[in-house]
Amino acid sequence: MSDIDEPVQLVTITGERHIHPDFSTYVDDVSVDDIRRLYEDMVVVRRIDAEATALQRQGQLGLWAPLFGQEAAQIGSARALEPDDFVFPSYREHGVAYCRGVSLAELTPFWRGTSLSGWNPGDYNMATPAIIIGAQTLHAAGYGMGVNLDGADTAVITYFGDGATSQGDVAEAMGFAASFAAPVVFFCQNNQWAISEPVTLQTKAPIAHRGRGYGMPTIRVDGNDVLAVLAVTRAALELAREGGGPTFIEAVTYRRGPHTTSDDPTRYRTADDDADWIRRDPIERIRLLLEAHDALSDDDIAQIGRRADEAAAGLRAGCLAHADPPALSLFDDVYAEPHSLIDAERTEYAAYLETFDDVPPAVAGTAPGTP
Ligand SMILES: Cc1ncc(C[n+]2csc(CCOP(=O)(O)OP(=O)(O)O)c2C)c(N)n1
Ligand SMILES: [Mg+2]
Secondary structure, three states: OOOOOOOEOOEOOOOOEOOOOOOHHHHOOOOHHHHHHHHHHHHHHHHHHHHHHHHHHOOOOOOOOOOOOOHHHHHHHHOOOOOOOEEEOOOOOHHHHHHHOOOHHHHOHHHHOOOOOOOOHHHHOEOOOOOOOOHHHHHHHHHHHHHHHHOOOOOEEEEEEOHHHHOHHHHHHHHHHHHOOOOEEEEEEEOOEEOOEEHHHOOOOOOOHHHHHOOOOEEEEEOOOHHHHHHHHHHHHHHHHOOOOOEEEEEEOOOOOOOOOOOOHHHOOOHHHHHHHHHOOHHHHHHHHHHHOOOOOHHHHHHHHHHHHHHHHHHHHHHHOOOOOOHHHHHOOOOOOOOHHHHHHHHHHHHHHHOOOOOOHHHHOOOOOOO
């Protein structure tokens, strides 16, 4: 194995292929057409991410966590997965959800506040967004231990950020997964920031070293290189399926937008900070590579742009179609059985709603005490 501090890179920022002694073989089968499909995926998810950000600015979403800049990390890793594998994401993995087949309409209700989650995890083998930093890594470790008990050959991947590596949950998840050889890929998108805190405050060493501390194979990858991310994630998933236990991947990338739509990054970083990362853009280098192979004409670019616009229009239409649920439905499904505390809270909230002249029964919803 090569030095883990040197990120694995298979495509340079100027679009040249680079041979890596350990990982190039994992993408030997990837044709130029396949690379064009990865390019299209990245263009589409960047476009729908921009549309969702616009929808929040227009008051149609309560919040959005943009993935802008992290397209290669998400598309490369998600396209390495098999349908039976299970994904435990944080709140930023819209690109992963897109690759899992989550519909455009299902990407927004959680952020619009019209549903407590976006989709049925069983439909896509992908859990819904997790806001509690790092909690999803524990779910992944437990699921992976269950996979071992079942004797199944599926793998699990969990996504989390650089900041999350300082959470106890992540330490516990990695400890259990390593000790019980759970088939889990711990995929850390080191986007350099945890809201306004730089990654240098999380650790004095590269984040990848944390995997080594648990005795896991550990890979540091250029997270803006979709081919390299695909290769290392395939390698880690293969090891997991063969009974080799967990792997830690640090995908070195950059969050080009705000943390969420509630954040103003100009308060804590400068345009100079961004400039170097704009040069390392994940989409641009693949465009250069494809053009060097005469595999991306102006017509292709226009067609891909149209498909991205259609996806954005689909996301918008799906979002606007999600109606507000009745206010009192907030108390439904908290418990499977009736619960006296929930009943009391529902009654109190219904009485509060009645103090407003302009809340029609259809908005308030179910009558007090009705489960
Ligand atoms: C347990 C917990 N503590 C704090 C927060 C508030 N919080 C939300 S996002 C965030 C930063 C996470 O940064 P990172 O793990 O790097 O992920 P990124 O947002 O960069 O993808 C924090 C502290 C939270 N949601 N959960
Ligand atoms: Mg981060």
